[in-house]
Amino acid sequence: MTKVSPSLLAADFLHLEKDLQMINRSDADWLHLDVMDGVFVPNISFGFPVLEDVAKACDKPLDVHFMIVKPERYIKQTAKLGAMMMNVHYEACTHLHRTVQEIHDAGMKAGVTLNPSTPVSMLEDIIGDVEMVLLMSVNPGFGGQKFIENTIDKVRKLRRLIEEKGCHTLIEVDGGVQGETAPRLVAAGVDVLVSGSYVFKSPTPEQTIHELRML
Secondary structure, rough: OOEEEEEEOOHHHHHHHHHHHHHHHOOOOOOEEEEEEEEOOOOOOOOOOOOOOHHHHHHOOOEEEEEOOOOOHOOOOOOOOOOEEEEEHHHHHOOHHHHHHHHHOOOOOOEEEEEEOOOOOHHHHOHHHHOEEEEOOOOOOOOOOOOOOHHHHHHHHHHHHHHHHHHOEEEEEOOOOOOOHHHHHHHHHEEEEEEOOOHOOOOOOOHHHHHHHHO
């Protein structure tokens, strides 16, 4: 069964509690939280005041994705939230192995994210140390973008690398995940689907989450 991690970035921020209650009722496995700083990506999303309130209201494990420079500065704060997963960009971490160790030492699972142009081969020496790899299937920074087709092949390559290394790393994909792309991603080897607009703009979001999970 595929894990589903709806992206809060697409929620209604005027009625966030209502959307979080929907997530709590739904079959969603996790809640995906995109933290953006306007430096690493050309947008700003939300910071710790919002994350702290979301953590109080959400019953699902928090899948926190930092699209920021120097994410290692916020490891302790993220752990304090009770986050299950802290996900950092390969491109943003000069000392990725050290950052992964510090995430683990803080009691969280560690994820590493690759931008669309970063090849999966860059993970060869870290893949066995992380619980999850997130492949961006759009250029990070904005919701609602068109899916990058090369992601399907990239998922297959990452699946091969995981199998060759004999590890149990999960593959997550974020960007343009909807009814047409989701089945192809799962067929290619994806374990976790992040979906924003497709879930939160759906007339029946709980049903949409359920359908993604059944893929």
